[in-house]
Amino acid sequence: MIVSWNWLTDYVRLDMPVEKLTDRLALTGLNHESTDDVGGDLAIDLEVTSNRSDCLGHLGVAREISVLFGKSLCIPAANPTTAGAAVESRTAVEVEAVDVCSRFTARVISGVKVAESPWWLRRRLETLGVRPISNIVDVTNYVMFECGQPLHAYDLNRLEERRLVVRRALPGEKLTAINGRVYDLEPSMLVIADAVRPVGLAGVMGGLDTEIGAGTTDVLIEAAQFDALSIRKTARALGLFSPSSFRFERPLDPEAAEWASRRCAELILELAGGSLHPGVIDIGRPKPTREPVSLRFAQIPRVLGIAVDRPEVRTILSSLGLEIVGESDASITVRPPSWRADLDREIDLIEEVARIHGYEHIPEDRSVPVTSAPRGRRERVESEIRNVLTGLGLDEAATFSLVEDSLAAPIEPGPASAPLRVDHSSRRRENALRQSLIPSLLAARRHNEAHGAADAQLFEIADVYLPREGRELPDEPPRLALAAGRDFRGLKGVVESLITRLHVAEPLSARPVESALFAPGRAAELRVGDVHLGYLGEIDAAQLERFELRGACAAAELNLNVLLDKAQLVPKARPLPSFPAVVRDLSLVVDRSLAWADLAAVVSESAGNSFRAIEYLDAFQGGNLADDQQSLHFGMTFRRDDRTLTGEEVDLALKNVIEACSRKFGAKLRG
Structure with a gap:
């Protein structure tokens, strides 16, 4: 934000060196970028953070200066004279898109004379790097840079039926903007239209057909409030950025539109003549009432480490425009002004006191009491997950949520939903929100392979973004993903170790599943008890080639919410076994189609206490077995808690297992 030194003197007395001014502003949050001499004026470039949109105009910066240096602030009254018929007889406004246009005001001036702006107005705009055009247009720009509220002026006689409609664009509509370019509009874009066609992109740029020209005599002044997200999307979709869109993308003072409209009319009457029709067309929601915020005086030394006198606290808050609505020995309650949307918590008020009192008054060695906050359940579970996985040789990765299309597909079997996309000016290719973490980890393995790390074993904890039918925003479940150069059993062992360390009571089971990412017959759905946990499998050879991976690997993706719900963070101590275990192996010949999980369930049920x-x-498979048969080899562990098992007891248990599997699956003991 560039401000003019001479312009600022209209509102506040500047009797300090410019260096002192910029240093003080920098210490309070308006960082100084540069100061340049432009035709005898000083153009001061200040960095304005997104939460301080009140400083995107000279009045806002002047208000800061007045508070910092104890100067009085002079704000123009903006009371233009009116004459003639009421404004309603000259034009009409209809707001159809009330969800993205919270307020729209219109005033009409008849009989203006378009001409070159006077020297003082041209000079001030040129100091800011803005090219003067004509007195009417220059006034709208002047008022925007004065108070931060964008405005637009229409040639009323060029509007069909002399009226405006605030609506979304219709399919196939186009707009020729004042820059001479033609833009294809999308139905999501907010436009200002007359009775027939769009005449402007709301909050972004006006249209060429209704711009102010040499023959303009009647002017409609627009001052409005639009939804910031809608303006941001439109500007980025069209690659069309302007000082107006820059301001509309930030929280504006909801009460500024009315003052800016009057101020604009006042200056047009002064510079271009004409008559302002009485009244204003003002359509919109009721002005919001700010909720009071309380500041406890004891919190100031606790947070800042220094005490600030109560009278000074009161003076600082009131000079910033906050209305004092209550005060006691322990606290003060204030109502923030409309132009400070960033003040809604006690800590915000403490920050205001600190920056106006001066951060330089806080000694560097002053101790500030700090109380450690207990970690939440998610933090504790994630910490345990990290400990387990790093102990097993995996490294944590952090990858982008915005990816290219090839990395955006979900891992779940079945048809994939198209990913949601984000318009992002700096990343044109990576604009899809990922639905799985595994592709990103595979891309990270490829990067490591290319740089000499042949087997990067990685895990990541992050959200994925799943489209929801009929809703604009996605579901964002947290996931845990793993990718390592191990086979199915090796990576399943990692998951089992994790489940054990989290003391999950329900057993982990795996059932075969088919997924495009995994090799046929080498993938499974993981469940904890009856709850779906995730998927695990070996990456298919075709997918390895697509990701340009040289080595085989397996991957898994788990629902972190299930782990958060099932984890037992306080484990229960159990005594070590007093008697030895007995381990026996069996090899059973069964149908090749039989799933291991089904066999394991029957064994567990029939093996006894x-x-x-x-x-x-x-x-x-193969050898002397039939083509439709397989031999499953597994081990079983037996133990009693009160005595040592006998061989006969174990043999009986094995006999029961073999008979149960024979009845259920036609299994035979392999010789």
Whole structure:
């Protein structure tokens, strides 16, 4: 934001060196970029953060200066004289898109004479780097740079039926903007139209057909409030940026439109003549009432480390425009002004006191009491996950949520939904919100392979973005993804170790699943009890080629919310077994189509009370087995808590397992 030194003197007395002024502004949040001499005036470039949109005009900066240096602030009254018929007899306004246009005001001036602006107005705009055009247009720009509220002036006689309609664009509509370019409009874009066609892109740029020209005699002045997100989307979709769109993309003073409209009319009457029709067309919601905010005096030394006198606190807050609505020995309650949308918490008021009192008054060695906050459940679970996975040799990765199309597909089986897209001016290719973390981890493995790390074992905890039918915003579930140069069993062991460390009570099970990302027959859906946990599998050879990966790898993606819900953060101590375990292996010949999970379930149910665990060892196909058969080799662990098991008891348990599997699956003991 460039401000003119001479222009600022209209509102506040500047009797200090410019260096002192810029240094003080920098210490209070308006960083000084540069100061240039432009034709005898000083153009001061200040960095205005997005929360301080009140300083996107000379009045806002002057208000800051008046508070910092204890100067009085002079704000123009903006009371133009009126004459003639009421404004309603000259024009009409209809707001159809009330959800993205909270307020729209219109005034009409008849009988103006368009001419070159006077020297003082041209000079002030040139100091800011703005090219003067004509007295009418220059006034709208002048008022915008004065108070931060954008305005637009229409040639009323060029508007069909002499009226405006605020609506969304219709399919196929186009607009020739004042820059001479033709833009194809989308139905999501907010436009200002007359009775027939769009005549401007709301909050972005006006149209060429209704611009102020040499023959203009009647002017309609627009001052409005639009939805910031709508303006931002339109500006980025069209690559069309302007000082107006820059301001509309930030929170504006909801009460500034009326003052800016009157101020604009006043200056036009002064510079171009004409008559302002009485009244104003003002359509919109009721002005919002700011909620009071309380500041406890004891919080100031607790947060800042220094005490600030109560009278000074009161003076600072009131000079910033905050209305004092209550005060006691312990606190003060204020109502923030309309132009400070960033003040709504106690800590915001403490920051205001600190920056006006002066950060330089806070000693560097002053201790500030700090109280550690307990970690939440998610932080504790994530910390445990990181400890487990790093202990197993994996490294944590952090990848972008915005990816190119090839990395945006979901991992879930079945047809994939198209990813949501974000208009992003600096990343044209990576504009899709990912629906899975695994493709990003595979891309990270490829990057590591290309730089000499042949087997980067990675994990990531992040959100994915799943489109929801009928809703603009996605579902954003947190996920845990793993990718490592291990086979199916190796990576499943990592997940099992994680489940064990989190003390999840329900058993982990795996059922075969088909997914385009995984090799056929080498992927599974993971469940904890009856709850879906995620997917795990070995990456298919075609996918390895697509990602340009040289080495085989497996990947898994887990629903973090399930782990958060099932984790037992306070484990229960159990005594170590007093008696030895007995481990026995079995090899059963079963149908090739039989899933290991189904066999394991029957074994667990039939093995008796001494059964403790089952472990898959391997599967064999071919040899003397039929083409539709396989041999599943697994181990079983038995133990009693009160005594040592006998061989006969274990043999009986094995016999029961074999008979149960024979009845259920036609299984036979392999010789």
